[in-house]
Amino acid sequence: MSVSPQPHLSSNPQLVHLLADHILASPQQRITFADYMDWVLYHPQHGYYSRYAEKIGAQGDFVTSPHMGRDFGELLAVQMVQLWHHLDRPQPFHLLEMGAGQGLLAHDVLRYLADHHPDCFQVLEYGIVEKSPALIAEQRQRLGAIASSGTVRWYTWDQIPSQSLVGCCFSNELVDAFPVHLVETQQQQLREVYVTLGPSTDDLPQFVEQLGDLSSDRLCTYFETLGIDITHAPYPDGYRTEVNLVAQDWLHTVAQRLQRGYLLTIDYGYTAQRYYAPTRTGGTLQCYYHHAHHSDPYRYIGQQDLTAHVNFTDLERHGETVGLSKLGFTQQGLLLMALGLGDRLALLSNPATVPDVQTLFQRREALHALMNPMGLGNFGVLIQSKGLTDVERQQPLQGLHHPPL
Ligand SMILES: C[S@@+](CC[C@H](N)C(=O)[O-])C[C@H]1O[C@@H](n2cnc3c(N)ncnc32)[C@H](O)[C@@H]1O
Secondary structure (H helix, E strand, C coil), X not given: CEECCCCCCCCCHHHHHHHHHHHHCCHHHEEEHHHHHHHHHHCCCCCHHHHCHHHECCCCCECCHHHHCCHHHHHHHHHHHHHHHHCCCCCCEXXXXXXXXXXXXXXXXXXXXXXXXXXHHHCEEEEEECCCHHHHHHHHHHHHHXXXXXXXXXXXXXXXXXXXXXXXXXXXXXXXXXXXXXXXXXXXXXXXXXXXXXXXXXXXXXXXXXXXXXXXXHHHHHHHHHCCCCCCCCCCCCCEEEECHHHHHHHHHHHHHEEEEEEEEEECEECHHHHXXXXXXXXXXXXXXXXXXXXXXXXXXXXXXXXXXXXXXHHHHHHHHCCCEEEEXXXXXXXXXXXXXXXXXXXXXXXXXXXXXXXXXXXXXXHHHHHCCCCHHHXXXXXXXXXXXXXXXXXXXXHHCCCCC
């Protein structure tokens, strides 16, 4: 058992007490780390994403690509119009955004399509699947007029019939926000990290970690499927990492709802070989609080974001098992360049296209940030498809077509 190094600095006391009750009511009075992460991020009243809509963005704990301005959404919309054509202009054309945050991306995609591709916009059904009630409220507010015209609807997965979607399901920084299991090696065994109650040192319960047997055989299968054995050399004893089983369940759900079309996933992550490199002994779990990051998930409980990198190899391989075939993988910077980011930068050098110097600097900075290879530009973009004919699968996608450097 290892006591978490920090007590509850500015944790949400209500959430801490509820979590303690949940742990006491659970078998062996412990919960998996994945369950803990689900509670602290998504508890319906007190979870980070349920209470702190305003904590995403420049004034909050972290920013995402849509916060850089409208270019990200507009460039993705360019790709979506091409997908619509590739699918032979279906009516309706479904765009399903999963984990839409504050609705910025939806706003920029919808505005761009309405203004530049009215034929596509007219047949568009834009759906949002979002877990946080607070963020749904913010999305509704932001999308106001467009949403009331009926183009945008909010769904739970249960409300989307099987095989009903023809179009593109997509997400930006969704998969990194899924709760992950923590595993650790101990004497050449794969063990799971559980969260339980420790001795109380102040009036708030304390959480401590405990290693135990795996909560699911899927954790073993996960590594077997990847052909990676972290229990033996060169992996050191005590090697700790994460397993994102929710990502696999999510792929299954998407594939089940998608009749014909695409799944586009943008996130930070690695291939399995890099993710589970023997030298990455502490995994990738990160906590974000006021734009600073650290690795203690037992601080600021309910007030900080928790996230883990995405294993793109697993998304690809597991995708294949549920009927999603890989069409391509690229980096965000390359994707956006192929969709016209370079042209947008070039336009900025023409003073007639920019209202004032401040706008010029802001847009230039935003465009550079979106393709920065040390930052957002290095995010992975995985495009998978389902239900396409061989001819449709072979149609080149603009975002994956990189001009020679
Ligand atoms: C890191 S934020 C990214 C928000 C937005 N896509 C952006 O780029 O700014 C993760 C988002 O995914 C949502 N989310 C997490 N798990 C979800 C799930 N299982 N289903 C739907 N939304 C989920 C969160 O509530 C939040 O809106």
